Amino acid sequence: MAKVYVVGTMDTKGPELRFAAEAVRQAGGSAVLLDTGTQGVSEGADISALEIAAHHPQGAEAVLGLTDRGQAVSAMARALTAYLATRSDIGSVLGLGGTGNTALVTEAMRSLPIGLPKLMVSTVASGNTAPYVGPNDLAMMYSVVDVAGLNAISRKVIGNAAHAAAGMALHPVPAAASDKPGLGMTMFGVTTDCVTTVRRIMEASHDVYVFHATGVGGQSMEKLADSGLVAGLIDVTTTEVPDLLVGGVFPATDDRFGAAIRTRLPYVGSVGAVDMVNFGARDTVPTRFANRRLHVHNAQVTLMRTTAEENRAIGTFIMSRLNRMDGQVRFLIPLKGVSAIDAPGQPFHDPEADAALFDAIRTGWIEAPNRRLVELDLHINDPLFAAALADNFRQIANG
Template sequence: MSGTAYVIGTFDTKAEELRYVAGLLRAAGLPVVTVDVGTKTPAADADVGARAVAACHPQGLDAVLKAGDRGAAVTAMTAALLRFMASRQDVGGIIGLGGSGGTSIIAPAMREQPIGLPKLMVSTLAAGDVSAFVGVHDITMMYPVTDIAGLNRLSRVILANAAHALAGMMTRQVPVSADSRPALGLSMFGVTTPCIQQLTARLGSDYECQVFHANGAGGRSLEAIAAAGLLQGMVDMTTTEAADHLLGGVCTAGPDRFDVVARTGIPWIGSCGALDMVNFWAPDTIPERYRGRLFHAHNANVTLMRTTAAELERIAAWISTKLNASPGPVRLLLPEGGVSALDAPGQIFHDPAADAALFAAFQRHFLQTETHRLISLPHHINDEAFVAAVEGEVRRLIPA
C-alpha cells in the first residue's frame, strides 16, 4: 500500500454517503482524506473543505463560491479541484460520488492523475455514454442504481462494494514483471488484423506489443500511453482515424491525432492502413452529402464508405504535415498492393486509381530527411513481405 485514499464529493448533498465510504476505507486500514467540492453550503466535517478547494482556483475563492449560477460555480469548482489535486503529493487512489454536477467536477481531476493510479467514480450517469468523463483514462465507473440521495439497504451495499474495490486496488500489489523488452504501441482495425498478427508474432519475443483498436478511442489511448512515456515506439499501421476526422466519420480520434509524435519525438513506424474507408453507424446515419457513394455493410450497425482519390489526397496531406513536425525518426511505409482487406483484387473497395492518388500525395507532402523516410513497397498491407519490411524498420529504429 502506498498513498492516501481521497474521497471526493459534494458534502452539501451527499455527506452521509461520503462519510460512509470514508469509514469503510479507514476500516480497511487505509489513510483517508475527504474532500468537499460542494458549491452551496460548505461542510464542517470534511478533511478538506470546499473553501480550501475553491481557494485553489486561479482567480481565488470568490470565483467559485460567488460564481452566481450553479453552472458557473460547478465549472469554477472543476478548475479549482484540478489545481488542488495536482498539489497533493500523497494520492494513492481516488473515489468520487456524484450526479451530473459532481461527476463533472471530479472526473477531470481523475483524468490528470497517472495511468495506473486507482480511480473509481460512482456516478448516476454511469449507465449511459461515459466517454466525456473517462476519455482515454483508466477510470472505473460504477452505477449506483439508486440516486445518491441518502443511505438505504441497496445503496449501502453498492457503496460498500465501491469502497472495497478501491481498497483492493490500493492494497493489492500489481505483480512485478521482470520484462525488460521495449514496449511498442500498434494500431489495428479488423481489415488490418493479419498485418498486426504477423507483426506481433515476429516481434513478440523481443518487444512487448500493445495493440490498440483504431476506432477513435483506441487512437487517443495509443497516443496517451505514448505521451506518458510508457512506449519506446509506435507501430502505427492503421491510420484510418484520420479519414474519419476529416470526412465526418464516427471513428475519429480528433484533430490531435499524430501530435504526440511531434511533441515527444517518439520513433514512429507507420502506414496508411484502412484509409480506403470512412466509418458510419447504420445506413440511416450516413450524411445526405454522401448518398450514392460506394458502401459496405460491415455489420448491422457499422457501414463503411470507400474514400475517393480527392479525399485521399487531402488525408495524405494532413497526415504528412503532422509527421513532418516530428523531431524524431519517422518511417512511413506505403503498401502499393492495397491498404486493407477490402482493398485487394476482387474485393469491394479495390480501387488502384484512388490508392495511386493517395501514394502520390504522400510523395508530394511528406518531407524526407536523414531521419524521415518514405518507403514504397509493391505489396498489400497484409502480405508477409510487407510485414517483414515493417519488422526490419522497427528493429533498426528501436533496438531490442
C-alpha cells in the same frame, strides 16, 4: 502509504463523503477528503474547494466566482485535474455524486495514468458511460439510490466502494520480472494480415498491445503512451482519421498522434484503411452519401470509399501531426494499396484516390534528421511490408 483521494461536493454530499472517508480508514487505508463544491463550503474536508480552485490557470476566482452552475462545474473540473497532477501520493481516487460531480470528477480521473485505480459511484453509472470513461481504466459503480443521504442502501454501496478503493491503494499490482517493453499497434479487419505478421515478429522482444481502430482504440493506445506504459508505437491503421474528417462512426479526436508528439516515443506509422469511412448498417448511412461507393462489410458495418479530395485532406492532416514529432519517426507508404479491399479486383481499388493521398503526404512532409518517409512498392498486407514496419521500428528503437 499511498492515499485514497475521496472526492465530491461537500456542500451537497458532506455526510456521504465523510462516511466514505471513514470507511476507507476502517479498512486500513489512508483517506484524504477533497471538496469540489463550487460554493466554497468545505466543512470537514482535508483539502478545501478554495485550495483546489486555486489550481485553475486563472485562479480561484475563475471557479468560485461563477454563477452559472455548468460553467462552474467545468472550471472546477479543470482545477481538480491540475491539482491531482501535483500529487505523488495517490493510491486510488474515489468519487461520489450525481450528474454534475460525475462529469467533474471523471474528467480529472481521465487525466490520470492507466493503472492508477479510479472508482466513481454515480447515479448515471447504469446508462451510457462512454463520455465519462473514455479510453481509461475508470470503474463506475451505480449508486442505486441517489447520493442524497445515508440509509441502508447507500451505506452498503458507498461502503463497498470505499473498501474497494482502499484495497486497490493498499495492494498495488507489482510489475512482473518477465514483463517486456510494451509496444502499441493499431489494427482493422482489412489490415489484420499486416498487423498479425508484425506482431509475430515483435513478440520476441516486446509485449504487443493491439488496438482495434474504432475511435476509442486509437485513444486507448495513445493513453498508454501518455501513461508511460509502452516503449513505442507501430501505428499501422490510421483509419480513424477519415472518420474524423468525413463524419464516420469511428472517429479519432483532434488529439490523434498527440501522444507521440508529447512523449517523443519511437513511432512507425502508415496509412492502413484510410480508403474507407465507417458507418453502421446500410440504412444508417447519411443520405448525403447515397451516391458514393459503398461496401457492406457485414450487417452492422458499411464502408464508404474515400475520394481523391478526401484523401488529400487525410494526408494533409496526418502530416500536420507527424511534422510536430521530435522523437524518431518512420512513416511507410504501401504504394500498391492501403487495405485488403484496396487492391486490383477488390471493391475499393482506386489508384487515383491513393495517388492523391500519397502526393499529399509527399507534399506535406517536412524533412528532419529524426523523421524519414519510406515508400515501398508493396500492398499493406504483403508480408514484406510487415517486415519493413518491424525493421524500421527496431532501427529507431535501438538507435
